[in-house]
Amino acid sequence: MTATSETAERVETGAGAADAAAAGRPSMSLAKKLGWAVAIVAVPLLVVAPHYFYPVFLMKALCFALFASAFNLLLGFGGLLSFGHAAFFGGAAYVSAHAAKVWGLPYELAVLMGAVTGFGLGLVFGAIAIRRQGIYFAMVTLALAQMVYFLALQLPFTGGEDGIQHVPRGVFLGVIDLNDNLNLYYVTLGIFLAAFWLIYRTVHSPYGRVLKAIRENEPRAISLGYDVDRFKLIAFVLSATLAGLAGGMKAIVFQLASLTDVDWHMSGEVVLMTLLGGMGTIFGPAVGAVLVVTLQNYLARIDIPVPVIIGAIFVVCVLLFRRGIVGELEALLKPRRR
């Protein structure tokens, strides 16, 4: 009751909806409404999608969408550019593949091992890199990721140039046979949605608000008494863990972990997906990932070098819409300010 009358009153003074939203009043902000609208449309589409598209392709898109969203948590919401995320994605892919194939762990534990790998590597990388600023941060993460690449090449269990092949998909929770593509798709979708929700929750949590403040004005956040390095480290580890989760799922879907997954190209690709879709937006990185994966799929059939085309598209996008696809859409929909 009070909320409505108060809102009405403020509309007259011109402060209107933004005010109500900022104050956390029942009336939702435009961004939030749009977010729900997208979710309500997208989830049913994702559920019926495998009847129209090839499930393995869809699962690949989901894994990369999660990878990019995890990366965006760090870049878009934490303001930290990592150039070593392939280490989490690929390192996890190896561990999950090994766990499923050699240790014979069931799907859920193998994938969990991937997330744990991301967590562990993230903790180590983060502890070393978090105090560096800007380009130095990116360089340290890249250097550490190259060490992981080297390990993947040299360690006995990774299979060198061949990688780990013929990884069994197994049975989910002892009942669902994952050799059926459709079953694996729905399990992958479920994990994806849960992880995506966690990212959304993190961004809109008390922690997320402090993280945003740090990105906006770090010295001021320090002067308010926040230990900014700890907040950044949490963002880094969360991002690495979810990247690991994505890598583990990907290894099971393709029944393969290989050097491609830990290669620095992979770190570059996730940057590209995120920027293309719109960094700092909730849905952008997922959109960017789907776009890149789709392009890779189509372009693989014709005889043009894929990186060249993707690079060209990237350049065009950066020139035409700097905020990324979703970022530009949001800017269009945002009401003009007073």
Place this chain on the structure above:
Amino acid sequence: MTDGIILQTRGLTKEFRGFVAVDGVDLAVRRHSIHALIGPNGAGKTTCFNLLTKFLKPTAGRITYNGRDITGASPASISRRGLVRSFQISAVFPHMTVLENVLVALQRRSGVSFQFWRSLACLDDLHGRARDLVEAVGLSEYVGAMAGDLPYGRRRALEIATTLALDPEMMLLDEPMAGLGQEDIGRISALIRRVAANRTVLMVEHNMKVVADLSDRITVLQRGAVLTEGTYEEVSADPQVIQAYMGSGHA
């Protein structure tokens, strides 16, 4: 001896690659006073603030706050002990609303700031207090506006509201009036006087009228060293001070 003294420095010194920006400063700020730190441009006032709040490490010297040595503390921990600074260049969170700027400070004490799995709704009970603070600095009509869109004077008021949200024991204000119009200066002066009633304020300020109006005690800094200290009457009559300001082009 240090009974009424909340903040004290001994031989505080900062060198930047051989250049001495702060040179053996002994400063003592009395509890519940407004203390001004003045001096020509480049005298080392901001550097002093950075040392006091640990944004810079002193080359030499000690700092005690409430009788405790804080020379080796971290900047965030200084703030949590009740010594909160503002910045010479206005420091707001530009893409957050006025209310959110205050909320992010208020939530520091809530103990949930690391909880990334909870909804912001768990902090809804802070909104009332946040609105009160926004109102106290005269920003009620801007409560939902982006901080970066505020006129400069309003941004400085928001900074004070954000600082007050921490309920600090002592505030360090670096040129709170810089870049403000006459009307804003009057408003912010009154605000500082009001909030200083049960706090200590150490402030750097170039506007002499404001310094004269507000401060109980004044320390004059020149080329990093303390030139003199006293009340406004004592300091303004000091030939050395007049000389220092004339020399640097201030009236």
